[in-house]
Amino acid sequence: MIPTILFVDDEPDLEALILQKFRRQIRDGLVNFIFARDGVEALESIEQNPLVDLVVSDINMPRMDGLSLLAKLQEAEDKKSTIIVSAYGDMSNIRTAMNRGAFDFLTKPIDFLDLETTIQKTVRHIEMLREVRRRQMEAERAHAALSRHFSPELAKRLAAGGEGEGIAVQWRDVATIFTDITGFTSLVESAAPETLGELLNEYVGGMTEVVFAHEGTVAKIIGDAIQVLFNAPGDQPDYATRAVACAHDLDRWAQEFCARQKARGVNFGATRIGIHAGPALVGNFGGNRFFDYTAYGDTINTAARLEAANKHLGTRICVSSSVAERAENFQGRPVGELVLRGRREALRAFEPLPPATFEAPATALYSEAFAKMEAGDAAAMPAFAALVGMHADDPLAGFHLKRLLNGAKGIRMQLE
Template structure:
């Protein structure tokens, strides 16, 4: 129903309008309020801000139509105004149009002309308000989605014209888990304000990296994050994106840690686990809030690999499922891992940058692992030399070989 406010001091006009539009009023399409001057009109609008159309005479006591029009234009969402005046008062009508009136009518009023003008004006108001509602909804959606998705994707998802299904879907994705070592101890040490600033700077830096690689921030769990690649948009190269992102996060996190150490704050290393496979992804917010996330064994394995870094001395671990999806994958083999909650072993790799993959240390590590069964003593010596340089994974492998370890690495 459209609400129309008629502002005119002619005593007979109210009865004429109610009689002329009685059918529209009875059907609930139109409702009319009446005011005798501009001052009364403003009071009516305060009580009924949803008013769509003001039909106002120019010549009225207390506050004339032109003054009322100026006051209406100060409102955040002013109703459309149609000015009514005598035919010979064209100068005032022209002034009204310049000040924002939508249209004008001349007296004596032709009711057929009035009906056509009202229909046209109310259609304009409905279209304008619908467009504004869509804009506000899109801005709100973008604000919510920007927490999860890169800016470009968030704008696409917030666009009412774009149809992208965020409901539950089974997708092939790469899941990435991150976590900061010994963060609980840091929580006990720092003042709340200092901790909030530290954590916000860290998470903001990682989020920027994720978005730059086209990833999705599915969850933030204190200092930990669950990142998704391959959802909601299809990304055939999701594994390669995830590994590139993980390496960038590692570089950022190490620089962040060094900077905090220089300030006297002990910020732990960031551990990262990656696994590719099927997962159920979608908005599982229960209808009350947006919560785009993923469920399934793929997510669990990524989380277990992140935790396995602690035992192995590494910061990044990717499953063989990730490596197999990337042509020319660069990484060091770790071995078969028996992870908590799983019976089958998961082959794991430590992803490397191109510089590290081309280094003599990489070749020495690969050679040592190759020698383990052929010449264990030589392999142990080579691993010990690497361990002496600070290579934590080589140190783990040396200890394992010295203890006669063979077969899957049990981390359960």
């Protein structure tokens, strides 16, 4: 980019002299000059030529002197680097100019070799400032893009290292959460657009804040569905523990949200959550033009199918054994060995429980009934029947009782 320099001086011969002395640089496209005869004309020139890089200004001029011009330039949002020119004996004005923000000064009569050197030094300073601003803008753009996916602190760290650092496509062990809302299609068809937009924005915003509180990564938001990653892009040795804790808080927040909407007469569906852990291909899949940090692989698909399994089981959260085994002090109850849609092999699954529920007597009774069912003991059916009789609001116990009544045996079950 060719630097544009504005000379401000009321001497009539200065323009011709400058153009003569710098003719080679002008001819070679190394520099461009424009001229003004006082501060007022200089401000008008800058307004017409906002890309002026440098101002070289005399002090003593009619209408507006150089010091007043300097003050105006420093007040502007786009401050111009300024070189002040004055007589050698006028050091008081030169000191004032430097205190007001002048970058450098020259004395009269002007030594053109000194002028050229000073201009070159100032232009290098301007280019350095531009580079700093460019990097700052890149960091801000990167932070804006990353903030859609990562917690604020993690977004800052990634943006500080550059948008590509730490988010290249790679295989990683992750825990992934899938969430979905029951009956959302019906809500879309029945709700007014402005109501639906308000509901969904509040819901997604609240769920995202919960994820960020656990330092999770939001990989995708598709309508009402949210995909979350742990142990990506940064290392989180406790990623399974974080995922389970996050799922509990998501479940709690979603239930409170539903209750608030019900009080307003809006039937907002329950949130179902599935969690699985394993290897996945993770990174920015958006190419050079877009930023799309997400994950692919069997681990991701399995988490989505575990989320869907809740519909059959009557549960709100369903996690795989790979999550339950890796999470510290996991508290939950076994669901069974699920043959998920599109799979041949069974996956052992669990329903994580909050501490109060896990420690309740009903959980111990469920575990006893489940152990009988796993062992093929005929006493499993009356055990589940007794449990449902005491806790009719336990859908998972009711699910197993219904299976047993229909002739099913064991804990292996096919889910479509």
